[in-house]
Amino acid sequence: MDGDAKVKQQFDDDKIIVEVDGSINENFKISIDGFDNVKTVDFNLDKVKMMNSSGVKNWFNFIHSIPDAIKLNYKNVPPVIIMQMNLVEGFLTKNTTVESFYAPYYDESNDCEVFKLLVTSELQGLNAPTFKNEDGEDLEFDAIEEVYFKFLEKLK
Amino acid sequence: MKLNILTNRVEKFEKCLKTSKFELLFNESPDSNEYNLIDFENCPEFDDSFLVTKCAYFSDLLKGINRSSFSRIKPDYYICSTFDELPFRVDDFLKFSSEKFKIDGSKVFESTINGSAEYRKLVSKFFADYKFHSQIFGDRARLVADEIISNSIYNSPVDESGNPLFRYVDRSEEVKLDEGKEILVKFIESDNAFVIQCKDSYGSLLSETVKNYLYKEIIKPEKRGGGAGIGISVVFQNSNAIFYNIELNSSTEVTVLLRKFKQNKDFEISSREVFINQDGDL
Numbered sequence: 001m002d003g004d005a006k007v008k009q010q011f012d013d014d015k016i017i018v019e020v021d022g023s024i025n026e027n028f029k030i031s032i033d034g035f036d037n038v039k040t041v042d043f044n045l046d047k048v049k050m051m052n053s054s055g056v057k058n059w060f061n062f063i064h065s066i067p068d069a070i071k072l073n074y075k076n077v078p079p080v081i082i083m084q085m086n087l088v089e090g091f092l093t094k095n096t097t098v099e100s101f102y103a104p105y106y107d108e109s110n111d112c113e114v115f116k117l118l119v120t121s122e123l124q125g126l127n128a129p130t131f132k133n134e135d136g137e138d139l140e141f142d143a144i145e146e147v148y149f150k151f152l153e154k155l156k
Numbered sequence: 157m158k159l160n161i162l163t164n165r166v167e168k169f170e171k172c173l174k175t176s177k178f179e180l181l182f183n184e185s186p187d188s189n190e191y192n193l194i195d196f197e198n199c200p201e202f203d204d205s206f207l208v209t210k211c212a213y214f215s216d217l218l219k220g221i222n223r224s225s226f227s228r229i230k231p232d233y234y235i236c237s238t239f240d241e242l243p244f245r246v247d248d249f250l251k252f253s254s255e256k257f258k259i260d261g262s263k264v265f266e267s268t269i270n271g272s273a274e275y276r277k278l279v280s281k282f283f284a285d286y287k288f289h290s291q292i293f294g295d296r297a298r299l300v301a302d303e304i305i306s307n308s309i310y311n312s313p314v315d316e317s318g319n320p321l322f323r324y325v326d327r328s329e330e331v332k333l334d335e336g337k338e339i340l341v342k343f344i345e346s347d348n349a350f351v352i353q354c355k356d357s358y359g360s361l362l363s364e365t366v367k368n369y370l371y372k373e374i375i376k377p378e379k380r381g382g383g384a385g386i387g388i389s390v391v392f393q394n395s396n397a398i399f400y401n402i403e404l405n406s407s408t409e410v411t412v413l414l415r416k417f418k419q420n421k422d423f424e425i426s427s428r429e430v431f432i433n434q435d436g437d438l
Binding site: 053 | 389
């Protein structure tokens with residue numbers, strides 16, 4: 001159906017790069033043929049539009065079918081997935097990292113929301129980094145840090 | 157009538173109902189015969205978020221008020237000194253649907269849905285085209301609509317003996333509702349809220365079921381059942397108020413209110429409430 005997530009996979013040495021585009025829902029299907037010689041699976045979620053509860057279930061079943069020794073790395077995670085990561089127990093398995101994710105900021109002068117890509121390794125604790133708009137004015141982190149960054153605590 | 161209030165202020169609310177005297181303060185909208193409940197006097201346990209939530213809900217109920225029964229303390233304010241003086245019952249007070257509370261909104265969508273294919277098309281198309289004031293808000297609204305409509309289609313239908321028809325069917329499987337049993341879906345938008353409402357013609361949802369899913373300590377997809385078992389939790393996290401009006405064996409109407417805030421941060425600290433009104437016998 002229109003809007004259902006499309007999945008692309010490519011092998012790159014000992015890494016599989018998976019790109020998901022669309023809505024992760026009840027129709028979401030993914031399988032990876034052969035984890036031989038694979039050390040990492042990179043998920044690029046930049047183009048994910050929505051993940052409903054059935055999508056969470058399908059995603060959950062998929063990631064829990066991947067051998068434990070293989071590392072899972074999430075990149076460019078949108079807020080719709082961050083919400084599920086924070087809510088659902090077991091979404092982030094112990095061999096998982098979140099390399100980068102989007103966070104909401106508010107530009108008061110222009111009265112608009114702005115999404116900034118944060119790199120997890122550059123964060124200092126649970127403090128949102130500061131950004132400025134084109135006029136040099138501070139953007140306000142538009143979430144509660146303890147709430148939005150809760151998934152980072154689960155990764156420790 | 158069995159009435160359940162599922163908020164973190166249940167005890168306080170029950171105490172208020174048992175109070176023989178408390179005061180409700182209303183203000184009157186200057187250009188119409190509407191009233192907003194803006195304060196509870198002598199009920200200090202109620203905090204502002206509860207009151208703000210309730211403000212918009214009483215206007216329609218108060219249209220028939222005989223104003224002479226109220227003391228007027230300021231030009232626009234009335235105080236009612238006992239609950240008995242109010243022209244509505246506790247049942248009315250807490251039995252909500254989008255027609256019963258006034259959010260001054262306009263209906264932006266209404267349709268009957270006869271099955272899963274139609275619901276998926278609706279959610280996909282409507283929320284791709286509709287302009288919300290913020291992307292994050294639009295994402296929440298879309299997710300909420302998807303969850304409650306999906307639950308209506310897959311969990312509500314039962315046969316004549318009350319056995320579920322599609323509850324254990326995988327959600328990727330298409331299902332169709334019997335003629336005359338379509339789901340009615342409405343979206344309403346106002347300056348301060350977006351409302352999603354879904355009504356089925358089965359009335360098979362039990363208040364205990366809602367509570368069980370809401371009270372789950374660990375939110376994790378379930379293996380049994382066609383769905384994930386976390387939809388109600390997802391809706392709760394992404395909305396401000398959920399109203400279940402259940403007429404057992406007849407209909408279930410689920411209304412979800414998402415308050416619009418200028419900033420996402422304000423939504424994150426705003427209140428979350430669930431109200432369940434269940435009538436009838438199994």
